[in-house]
Amino acid sequence: MNFNLSELIVVAPLFWLFIASIVPMTVKAFRDGQEMNPFTSLMYATFGLVGAAALTLSAVKGFWKISGLNFVEAFSRAIVIDGITVWGSYIIFVVVGFCLFLLYDSKETRDKLFSEHIFLVLNATIGMALVVMSNNLIVTFISIELMSLSLYLLIALNKERLLSKEAALKYFVLGGVGSAILLYGIAFIYGGAGTTNLQEVGELAAQLFENNVFFRFGTILTCVGFAFKISLVPFHSWAPDVYQGAATPVTGIMATAVKVASFIAFLRFFLYADFYDLNSDQFVWFMQWLAALTMIVGNVAAIMQDNFKRMLAYSSVAHSGYAFMAVIVASFGTDSDAGVTSLMFYLLSYSIMTVGTFALVVVFEKSADTVLLTTDLKGLSKRSPALALGLSLLLFSLAGLPPSIGFFGKFYVFSATIEQGFYWLTFVGVLSSIISVYYYLRPVVVMYMMDGEGFEVRKEAFFSRSIVVLSAIGVCVLGLLSSRIFRFVQSSITESL
Amino acid sequence: MADIVVFYIFAGISLAAAAGVVFHPNPVVSVLHLVAAMVGVSGLFFTLGAPFIGMVQILVYAGAVIILFLFVVMIFDLKTDGKNPFTYGLVTHYAKLLFIGCLTGLLLSKLLFKLDGFEFQSPDPLAPQYEVRNLAKVMFTDYMFMFEVLGLLLLVIPIGAVALSRVRGGTHAE
Numbered sequence: 001m002n003f004n005l006s007e008l009i010v011v012a013p014l015f016w017l018f019i020a021s022i023v024p025m026t027v028k029a030f031r032d033g034q035e036m037n038p039f040t041s042l043m044y045a046t047f048g049l050v051g052a053a054a055l056t057l058s059a060v061k062g063f064w065k066i067s068g069l070n071f072v073e074a075f076s077r078a079i080v081i082d083g084i085t086v087w088g089s090y091i092i093f094v095v096v097g098f099c100l101f102l103l104y105d106s107k108e109t110r111d112k113l114f115s116e117h118i119f120l121v122l123n124a125t126i127g128m129a130l131v132v133m134s135n136n137l138i139v140t141f142i143s144i145e146l147m148s149l150s151l152y153l154l155i156a157l158n159k160e161r162l163l164s165k166e167a168a169l170k171y172f173v174l175g176g177v178g179s180a181i182l183l184y185g186i187a188f189i190y191g192g193a194g195t196t197n198l199q200e201v202g203e204l205a206a207q208l209f210e211n212n213v214f215f216r217f218g219t220i221l222t223c224v225g226f227a228f229k230i231s232l233v234p235f236h237s238w239a240p241d242v243y244q245g246a247a248t249p250v251t252g253i254m255a256t257a258v259k260v261a262s263f264i265a266f267l268r269f270f271l272y273a274d275f276y277d278l279n280s281d282q283f284v285w286f287m288q289w290l291a292a293l294t295m296i297v298g299n300v301a302a303i304m305q306d307n308f309k310r311m312l313a314y315s316s317v318a319h320s321g322y323a324f325m326a327v328i329v330a331s332f333g334t335d336s337d338a339g340v341t342s343l344m345f346y347l348l349s350y351s352i353m354t355v356g357t358f359a360l361v362v363v364f365e366k367s368a369d370t371v372l373l374t375t376d377l378k379g380l381s382k383r384s385p386a387l388a389l390g391l392s393l394l395l396f397s398l399a400g401l402p403p404s405i406g407f408f409g410k411f412y413v414f415s416a417t418i419e420q421g422f423y424w425l426t427f428v429g430v431l432s433s434i435i436s437v438y439y440y441l442r443p444v445v446v447m448y449m450m451d452g453e454g455f456e457v458r459k460e461a462f463f464s465r466s467i468v469v470l471s472a473i474g475v476c477v478l479g480l481l482s483s484r485i486f487r488f489v490q491s492s493i494t495e496s497l
Numbered sequence: 498m499a500d501i502v503v504f505y506i507f508a509g510i511s512l513a514a515a516a517g518v519v520f521h522p523n524p525v526v527s528v529l530h531l532v533a534a535m536v537g538v539s540g541l542f543f544t545l546g547a548p549f550i551g552m553v554q555i556l557v558y559a560g561a562v563i564i565l566f567l568f569v570v571m572i573f574d575l576k577t578d579g580k581n582p583f584t585y586g587l588v589t590h591y592a593k594l595l596f597i598g599c600l601t602g603l604l605l606s607k608l609l610f611k612l613d614g615f616e617f618q619s620p621d622p623l624a625p626q627y628e629v630r631n632l633a634k635v636m637f638t639d640y641m642f643m644f645e646v647l648g649l650l651l652l653v654i655p656i657g658a659v660a661l662s663r664v665r666g667g668t669h670a671e
Contacts (some may be wrong), residue, residue: 010644018649025656075642116660123653130646138643146650153657157664 001153010059010081011133013052013089016125020048021122024115038114045118046064046097055373056240060086060379060465061452068493071465073135077197083493087344088132095256095351096125096473101463102249108368109247113157120157121253122475123151125154128261137186137196137222137392140265144182144229147261148175151254158247158368159400162320167245174228174238182225188218202272209275209283222269223287229262233294234325236317240301242285248365251309255316256351265393270331288425291328294321295432308372311439312357315398318436319350325422325429326413331419341490342412344483346488349409352478356394356471362457362464363387374443378450385459387465388447390472399431404475406480420424503625511537522569528563535559549629 009014014190020065022209024041028034035041060081063072071082077420103109109117127147134140152175156168184197192215193201208215224235243251275283298318305311323346330339364372381388388442397406410433417426514537517530535558542551636644 076639078640078642113663116656120653120657120660123649124648136643138640139646142643142646142650146646146653149650150653150657153653153661158663285525 006063007079009073010072010375011077012059013055014129016051016055016131017048017122018228020044020051021119023405025119028038028115028130035115038104038110041118042100045100045122049093049097049125052125053076053090056081056086056089056230056309065286077140077199079133080134081133083489084264084267084340084344085132086488086492087348087436088260089129090347091260091351092128092132092257093124093127095260096121096128097255098355098359098467099135099249099252101467102252102362103247103397105461105464106249106362106365107162109157117154120150121250124154131180131261131265132269135198136267137189137201137269138279139448140198140268141183141186143180144177146264147258148179148229151180151250154250154253155242155246158245158250162264162287163245164247164368165245167242170238170245171242172370176230176336176476178225178235181221185218185221185223185225188214189222190218191215192218199272199298199314200270202274205273206275212285219283220256220286226262226266226269227290227490230259230266230320230324230475231317232290233297233317233322234290236294236298236320240310240313240318243316244307244309247261247368247497248309248361251313256354257313257357259320260347260351261328263320263343263347267327267340271329271340273331275332276442282327287324287328287332288422291324292322292428293423294318294324295429299435299439300434302436306373306375307440308374308377308443309361311374312354312361315436315440316354318432319354319398321432322410323350325417327403328425329413329416329420333422334408335416335420337490337494338416338419341486342409342416344489344493345486346409346483348415349475349478350407350472351399352407352471356475357391357398359464359467359471360387360391362396363447363457363461363468366458370455371453374446375450376455377443377446378452378454379449380454382451383454387457387468390468391447392444393472393475394468395440395444397479398438401437403479405473405479405482408479408486412486500544504541505539507537507544509537510534511541525567528567528570531566532559532563541644549632 023044024036026053027036059072063081064070071080073080094381100118103114103117103121113154122146127143127145127150130143131147134143152168152172155164155171158164158168170472190196192212193204195201203466205215205219228235243255248253295318298316298321300316302311302314305314323343326339326343326346328339330336330343333339361372364370364376377391395406397404400406400410402408414426414429418431464465511534514533518527518534521527521530535554539551539554539559542548542554545656
């Protein structure tokens with residue numbers, strides 16, 4: 001046997017999450033199918049997330065201190081916990097925690113099969129936490145599948161509406177194709193490199209990429225598979241329909257936590273490879289065009305939406321483009337730490353802003369059939385000044401206006417790309433973020449300048465309203481502290497204890 | 498020499514059966530052709546010295562998955578009178594031919610004109626990990642964690658499926 005108890009402690013957060021996820025369902029099974037009080041289930045789930053976060057921290061502190069290194073590996077180097085893992089899993093746990101409260105606030109998900117929702121959400125979280133830890137392409141694939149399968153089911157559970165079934169089927173089929181392409185690519189990479197361990201592949205990558213057609217083919221296919229998962233532009237067409245058809249809290253998870261996990265998987269795929277000394281620059285051109293197209297198409301398409309949720313979906317596609325610029329820096333730039341740090345900071349800022357805006361959608365949703373148009377927000381500044389101000393701050397941050405955290409997220413990404421010499425890509429990024437100001441400010445204009453009866457604020461959605469306000473405060477405070485946070489992220493990723 | 502003859506026999510079976518899947522108008526017969534194609538592919542695995550994968554190919558694909566397909570196709574009871582396996586639109590007809598032609602040309606050009614860099618890391622087929630016993634050892638030591646996570650994946654699927662069937666309307670929309 002070549003594993004021991006300490007390796008189980010490394011993955012203890014996952015065990016803890018799993019145990020918390022089955023409690024509400026087990027109780028339901030012993031009570032003849034009668035649900036637990038939803039609030040109790042919610043507390044179990046929150047307890048699971050908090051415990052998992054604490055266990056991650058203690059594992060990190062313990063193992064890093066014992067070994068003196070800033071990472072710990074387990075299960076024949078298939079799992080690694082380093083700075084990226086810690087930051088990634090914290091972002092995921094916090095965002096999923098917020099979305100659990102949104103699930104509780106949303107009438108559709110609370111009244112029907114709440115314990116199953118909790119189970120699926122927490123298992124998707126196990127998948128995401130595992131993606132972030134993964135150091136092996138097999139683990140990456142299995143955990144992406146665990147995450148995606150839970151999401152397909154969550155989307156399909158959303159009431160018996162035509163739209164949700166369409167969304168679930170579309171996501172299932174397209175996600176299945178994406179996974180198949182990813183797995184096909186991984187098989188070719190294994191054929192070329194003879195291993196699936198990411199570090200070992202990375203050491204061989206640059207040399208094999210030039211000399212071995214199979215490896216090149218596999219790398220491109222794997223990139224396409226990941227691009228499906230993070231909705232980069234030629235592969236983004238599922239995103240708006242799926243985001244619209246899913247229950248809003250589930251959309252919140254997909255737009256934030258799942259995206260964070262998939263981005264980190266993509267990042268790890270490139271992190272150890274020294275692609276910057278490739279002789280041909282075709283590959284980096286391909287990646288740059290993916291990022292540029294994503295930003296342009298995402299922002300231009302978002303202008304044309306009057307459905308608030310669809311607008312957010314296209315905005316999330318556009319933000320994938322900005323974050324992907326940081327991945328390009330990490331993989332093709334000489335200073336990969338700059339890329340990694342700016343990516344982590346960007347994902348942090350993006351998650352906070354986006355989860356707040358989706359919480360606002362939950363505040364207005366009386367039933368799953370409610371369609372929130374941008375014009376339905378009119379007169380909100382009179383009816384609920386706090387919500388209007390909170391949403392305005394979140395939208396300013398998404399547009400990247402200073403001094404919010406969204407501005408600093410973009411600032412660090414753009415400065416990293418300029419330092420590494422990706423000038424035209426940075427130009428496209430700045431230009432498209434100027435375009436985005438138009439559609440982000442339109443809801444603000446509607447809220448403050450237009451009078452009239454829009455949608456009513458649901459009084460019972462207490463948690464969602466709090467999350468809007470909390471994330472708005474977070475956006476401002478973290479924005480003011482951003483240089484300190486950036487240095488903190490940087491030190492936890494690059495330095496050992 | 499015998500290797501090559503056996504290879505061509507199995508490859509011929511798979512190719513002919515795969516063509517049958519595509520061209521036969523009756524879906525039930527198509528699925529049966531798929532079984533034959535799987536058996537051909539599994540024979541290829543045997544000749545490559547990978548008996549375990551060959552057996553799994555027969556047991557899992559031909560034995561379980563395809564039979565499931567067959568049941569689904571039979572339950573749907575598709576009427577196939579006078580239907581062609583392809584639609585022949587005015588434009589799409591030529592577009593399809595064009596794409597198939599391009600793809601075939603690409604594959605043939607790669608095969609006929611030998612290019613550099615077509616090298617797999619080819620492990621020794623007689624290496625010990627190709628024995629089923631050693632495969633099992635590796636699976637339960639080096640890859641044990643992945644194996645356990647797959648168990649979790651398999652747990653999520655039935656629970657989700659049961660929950661889905663309990664939603665009013667189930668898999669069908671209002």
